[in-house]
Amino acid sequence: MAKFPLLPARKVINALIRLGYSIDHQKGSHIVLKNTNEQRTIVVPDHDELDRGTLKAILKQAGIDIEDLLSVLTLI
DSSP states (O other), rough: OOOOOOOOOHHHHHHHHHHHOOOEEEETTTEEETTTTTEEEEEEEOOOBBOOHHHHHHHHHHHHHHHHHHHHHOOO
C-alpha cells in the first residue's frame, strides 16, 4: 500500500469527480460530494493541503484505495 501523500483538496475533489462523484453543495470551507449510484456522501474540507489522516478518512468513506486515487491523479 502506498503512503498517503499530502495533497491539495482541489486535486482530491477533481479525482473524486472523475471517479463518479459530483459536487452537491458547499457550506463554508467544506464541499459535499455525492455519488448517486452508491448513495454515498463525502465531505471534503477545501484546504490548501489535506492532512494524511483526513485523506485516509475521505477515501475510506468513498470506498476507494489510495492506488486508485493516485492513478486518477496522474491523468489530471
